[in-house]
Amino acid sequence: MAILRFNALKESLDRTPVKIQEDERRSDLFGRNVFNQKAMRQYLTKDSFESLKSTIENGTKIDRSLADNISTGMKEWAISKGATHYTHWFQPLTGSTAEKHDAFFETIDDGDAMEKFNGSQLVQQEPDASSLPHGGIRNTFEARGYTAWDPSSPAFLWGSTLCIPTIFVSYTGEALDYKTPLLRSISALDKAATDVAKYFDKKINKVITTLGWEQEYFLVDSALASTRPDLMMSGRTLIGHSPAKGQQLDDHYFGSIPSRVLNYMRDLEKECMLLGIPVKTRHNEVAPNQFELAPIFEEVNLAVDHNSLLMDVMDKVAERHHFKVLFHEKPFQGVNGSGKHNNWSLATDTGSNLLSPGKTPMKNMRFLTFFINTIKAFYENEELIRATIASASNDHRLGANEAPPAVMSVFIGSQLTKVLDELEKVTDGKLSPQEKTELKLNVVGKIPEILMDNTDRNRTSPFAFTGNKFELRAVGSTANCADPMTVLNAIVTKQLKEFKVEVDDLISDKKMKKDDAIFNVLREYIKASKKIRFEGDGYGEAWEKEAKKRGLSNYRTTPEALKAKISKKAIDLFGELNIMNETEIKARYEIEIEDYSKHIQIEGRVLGDIARNHIIPTAIKYQNILIENVKGLKEIYGPNFKDQAKQQMSIIESISDHIEKINEEVDQMIAERKKANAMEDPTEKAYAYCNQVKPFFDDIRYHCDKLELLVDNEIWPMTKYRELLFTK
Numbered sequence: 149m150a151i152l153r154f155n156a157l158k159e160s161l162d163r164t165p166v167k168i169q170e171d172e173r174r175s176d177l178f179g180r181n182v183f184n185q186k187a188m189r190q191y192l193t194k195d196s197f198e199s200l201k202s203t204i205e206n207g208t209k210i211d212r213s214l215a216d217n218i219s220t221g222m223k224e225w226a227i228s229k230g231a232t233h234y235t236h237w238f239q240p241l242t243g244s245t246a247e248k249h250d251a252f253f254e255t256i257d258d259g260d261a262m263e264k265f266n267g268s269q270l271v272q273q274e275p276d277a278s279s280l281p282h283g284g285i286r287n288t289f290e291a292r293g294y295t296a297w298d299p300s301s302p303a304f305l306w307g308s309t310l311c312i313p314t315i316f317v318s319y320t321g322e323a324l325d326y327k328t329p330l331l332r333s334i335s336a337l338d339k340a341a342t343d344v345a346k347y348f349d350k351k352i353n354k355v356i357t358t359l360g361w362e363q364e365y366f367l368v369d370s371a372l373a374s375t376r377p378d379l380m381m382s383g384r385t386l387i388g389h390s391p392a393k394g395q396q397l398d399d400h401y402f403g404s405i406p407s408r409v410l411n412y413m414r415d416l417e418k419e420c421m422l423l424g425i426p427v428k429t430r431h432n433e434v435a436p437n438q439f440e441l442a443p444i445f446e447e448v449n450l451a452v453d454h455n456s457l458l459m460d461v462m463d464k465v466a467e468r469h470h471f472k473v474l475f476h477e478k479p480f481q482g483v484n485g486s487g488k489h490n491n492w493s494l495a496t497d498t499g500s501n502l503l504s505p506g507k508t509p510m511k512n513m514r515f516l517t518f519f520i521n522t523i524k525a526f527y528e529n530e531e532l533i534r535a536t537i538a539s540a541s542n543d544h545r546l547g548a549n550e551a552p553p554a555v556m557s558v559f560i561g562s563q564l565t566k567v568l569d570e571l572e573k574v575t576d577g578k579l580s581p582q583e584k585t586e587l588k589l590n591v592v593g594k595i596p597e598i599l600m601d602n603t604d605r606n607r608t609s610p611f612a613f614t615g616n617k618f619e620l621r622a623v624g625s626t627a628n629c630a631d632p633m634t635v636l637n638a639i640v641t642k643q644l645k646e647f648k649v650e651v652d653d654l655i656s657d658k659k660m661k662k663d664d665a666i667f668n669v670l671r672e673y674i675k676a677s678k679k680i681r682f683e684g685d686g687y688g689e690a691w692e693k694e695a696k697k698r699g700l701s702n703y704r705t706t707p708e709a710l711k712a713k714i715s716k717k718a719i720d721l722f723g724e725l726n727i728m729n730e731t732e733i734k735a736r737y738e739i740e741i742e743d744y745s746k747h748i749q750i751e752g753r754v755l756g757d758i759a760r761n762h763i764i765p766t767a768i769k770y771q772n773i774l775i776e777n778v779k780g781l782k783e784i785y786g787p788n789f790k791d792q793a794k795q796q797m798s799i800i801e802s803i804s805d806h807i808e809k810i811n812e813e814v815d816q817m818i819a820e821r822k823k824a825n826a827m828e829d830p831t832e833k834a835y836a837y838c839n840q841v842k843p844f845f846d847d848i849r850y851h852c853d854k855l856e857l858l859v860d861n862e863i864w865p866m867t868k869y870r871e872l873l874f875t876k
């Protein structure tokens with residue numbers, strides 16, 4: 149094993165950056181492998197093109213003959229670019245993407261063959277997906293699931309396969325994927341937000357949710373990664389002593405990008421361009437060998453698809469560069485983890501951003517309306533938000549190193565806090581003309597200027613307003629953005645609907661003017677949601693205490709956090725908005741809670757194996773060397789040998805102590821794992837894994853890491869932190 153480590157080190161040190169050809173403009177490459185409007189125009193009849201466009205824009209139905217026409221055009225386009233296969237491409241609840249390739253190729257009667265792809269193959273498929281997670285929705289005997297084309301996300305060519313984004317539902321129509329509820333939440337929010345936006349501009353007929361994600365990740369040389377069973381099996385290091393130097397000098401963040409990594413990024417970006425993923429930003433992140441990539445924001449469904457696709461592309465491109473991408477939220481203890489900050493906003497079909505203040509008081513009132521409603525929605529559903537970002541891996545990240553804590557709060561900056569404080573003082577009932585003028589001029593009217601020089605930033609906030617969007621920073625780097633986006637869309641939809649009812653009531657019952665009614669409702673919302681606003685340091689104990697006083701939740705682990713997903717409140721919310729029914733909600737909960745146990749189970753097994761089969765034997769080997777040494781000293785020095793052998797003997801004893809502890813704790817951990825495995829109820833099992841099994845990890849690690857400091861470097865089998873983090 150140590151041989152493996154040194155061979156891997158040698159291999160990694162001998163690498164040179166993989167050459168990248170960049171002879172075409174990015175804008176020319178952009179979307180070349182996407183069946184976008186340009187390709188559609190070229191490959192579809194005018195009628196089909198117009199009908200498809202209307203389907204994409206208004207969700208109109210596609211009939212059989214139109215589907216046939218589109219599939220033929222799509223096939224011809226794909227084959228002209230070298231495609232041989234097609235697949236429905238979807239996002240089951242495994243967290244990664246799924247695909248099953250079928251060749252266009254088919255035989256025909258006279259022993260001949262041709263390429264075929266018809267409308268029904270485009271529109272619907274029945275993948276043999278019996279082993280994908282379903283949370284009890286599908287019986288084994290009725291394992292059928294359907295994939296159905298999502299025309300709002302364009303088909304694309306990846307390698308030699310035409311990929312058609314689809315939803316994935318059960319035989320009985322229940323969602324088995326991330327996309328279906330997301331699409332439902334998008335249309336619910338569109339309707340609710342359009343109704344409210346019309347208070348300010350009658351011309352608005354559609355509201356589009358937008359998302360700009362930021363993907364953080366680590367890169368480790370693939371040879372080095374393959375020496376670490378923990379990285380390979382669980383995505384994170386389960387042992388490893390901190391290196392002498394970590395991120396304390398801040399010399400990596402925004403520093404120059406190492407050449408090998410830069411070429412990886414360029415190669416990756418080129419693929420992204422071809423696939424129409426509008427990547428824009430690349431840089432080093434805070435921890436050594438940590439990086440970030442971010443695109444220009446897009447419509448949320450497309451953005452989610454692009455992020456899922458990107459993660460797959462990142463893995464594949466990394467192979468060419470001999471890197472392993474680590475998406476885990478905390479692959480290394482003691483340095484920054486990785487998030488996937490979700491920048492969420494609302495855009496109108498008239499070209500405005502509803503979370504961006506404008507030049508007129510009306511636009512700023514509109515901004516305040518959406519801004520305050522979002523804060524209130526967040527406050528009322530903070531537990532559901534916490535649940536939506538919960539995972540075994542994200543548990544390690546929350547609460548340190550620029551990742552938000554487990555307490556959910558909203559950061560808006562001191563300037564906007566002042567604005568809300570002013571609005572809170574608005575008169576109850578009708579506003580006097582004077583007050584209204586004053587408000588419009590001095591409070592509402594000043595917002596754009598205020599925001600211009602608002603440089604507030606708070607990296608400890610889970611949900612931070614950043615000038616024209618909210619940044620949900622709590623999402624973990626491995627997550628599919630669809631789930632948090634579905635929740636955010638849903639809670640804001642419900643909130644906006646309530647807002648509309650309240651404002652309309654004041655207008656009709658209390659005969660208030662529209663502006664007065666809006667100010668009155670907003671004032672109450674500001675008061676009602678004040679407790680969620682927090683501008684300070686999210687890490688201190690003081691905030692935990694204060695949050696408790698405010699009645700905010702603080703679920704530190706996934707099993708505790710997840711229960712909000714099946715609360716009556718969540719079931720009512722999703723049911724009322726037709727986003728998910730109770731069966732779908734409970735199935736998802738079951739999948740997630742089981743997923744938690746499985747992750748901890750895998751980590752426990754890997755750690756037990758490493759500790760017993762890699763670390764203990766190595767420690768014994770070194771101890772034997774020391775014993776030989778002591779024996780030799782005894783031979784030379786006779787009865788006085790202890791003067792010479794004191795240190796060696798003390799190390800021999802320390803090694804024995806650590807070995808004993810490791811062995812004992814691995815035994816106990818295995819016993820607890822067995823108990824947990826015997827539990828039938830998935831929730832009970834997850835709690836057992838969380839509270840009875842997981843606590844052994846840190847103790848076992850402690851002793852392994854101590855041994856790492858004692859044992860001869862030459863025989864240590866696992867690649868060390870300094871090698872994983874600093875080999876460029």
Ligand SMILES: NC(=O)CC[C@H](N)C(=O)O
Nearest residue numbers: 484485486487549550551
């Ligand atoms: N600079 C940053 O924004 C760091 C964010 C941090 N890596 C996280 O886990 O979210």
